[in-house]
Amino acid sequence: MKTYYQVLELSEQATAAEIRQAYLRWVRLTHPDRTPDPAAHARYLLVNEAYDTLSKPESRARYDARLRGGNAMPATQPAAVPTVPFPGNAYQVLRVPYSATAPQIEQAYRRIRQALLAVPADPALRAHLAQVEHAYATLVIPWLRQLHDARVRGRKPDRPPSLYAELYQRYSGIGRATCWTLLVFFGLILVDRSWTLTFSSEQPLSVREYRGRGDYHWVTTPHAAFRVVGTFPAGTYFAIERSAVLQQVRRYQYWRGAKPASGVINYDSGSVYGALFFFPVAMAGCAAFGLWRRRSPKRTVDSAVSGVLLAVVVVYLFMAL
Incomplete structure (x- = not known):
């Protein structure tokens, strides 16, 4: 079994400063926050035990006396790092709050351990020391503490990170910029929906068949272009209401020669501004x-x-209707 000096890789004549330096060096190498290696965790517990004894002149003198007499207490080889959390309440064993930080847990563990090691060998105290070490290991190893908290505090363990978490994080900035763009697009639709221009006497510049459908025609006037039913000979006039921004015709009326009253054809009921306005609203909701x-x-x-995807549907509806 190794002595405390061998644990810290020091000679028996090491000074207090050398003991302190060796302790800090081993803590940096074996602290549970720095490495997930179970063997390093076991070495970390051993290093703390050695430092607790050698850092104080009185305890070191007693240890050196036993060492010279051939009956020095060897460094207690801690049990293997546990693979299951402490079965009781580790916070109560170490007397720390549930919100205790790593330094607070470390300080409480060293204080209790020092008190137990100062008492002559006692089976009951050694058993309690084993519980303290198990509780300490549970609270310093993150995944063991998570399982322990889930049981003791009734808190659900955190979900493991998604395999695509890094990819989502990388494109989250583009996602936010896209959402802002969609909201601006929705604002443009709202402005277009509420801002209407009226042209009371428009003559067609061209009339052509609409996408191979003989009963539909595409009429182009100086201020609008829209789909109509039927044909319109020369001398036909249109009264048109269209949106100011996207130039979507909302209503039109036509006549020939004199201006007889004719029915107003309303596009709103079947357009993006009517029953299909659900799609822009859903797009804005997602953004x-x-x-x-x-x-x-x-x-x-x-x-x-x-x-x-909803914006693509909205653009398609604007173009199709």
């Missing part, structure tokens, strides 16, 4: 959800993708 505070990168990117 707003992606920009909501405390949204994860995954939800931001997913909302942006959903909003873009």
Whole structure:
């Protein structure tokens, strides 16, 4: 069994400064926050035990006396790093709050361990020391503490990170920019929906068949272009209402020669501004959800993708209707 000096790789004549330097060097190499290696965790517990004894002149003198007498207490080889959390309440064993930080846990562990090692060998105290070490290992190893908290505090363990978490994080900025663009597009639609221009006497510049459908024609006037039913000979005039920004014809009326009253053809009921206005609203909802505070990168990117798909539908409806 190794002595405390051998654990720290020091000679028996090492000074207090050398002991301190060796301790800090081993802590940097073996601390659970720095390495997930179970063997390093076991060495970390051993290093703390050695430093607790050799850092204080009184305890070191007693240890050196036993060492010269041939009956020095060897460094207690800690049990293997546990693979299951402490079965009881590790916070109560170490007397720390549930919100204890790593330095607080470390300080409490060293204080209790020092008190137990100062008492002559006692089976009951050694058993309690084993519990203290198990509780300490549970709270310093992150995944063991997570499982322990899930049981003791009734908190669900955190979900493991997604395989695509880094990819979502990388494109979250593009997702936010896309969501802002979709909201601007929705604002443009709202402005276009509420801002109407009227042209009371428009003559067709051209009339052509609409996409191979003989009963539909595409009429182009100086201020609008729209689909109509039927044909319109020379001398036909149109009164047109269209949106100011996207130039979508909303209503039209036509006559020939004198201006008889004719029915007003209303596009609104079957257009993006009518029953199909659900699609722009859904697009804006996806964009707003992606920009909501405390949204994860995954939800931001997913909302942006959903909003873009709905924007494609909206553009198609504008072009088709």
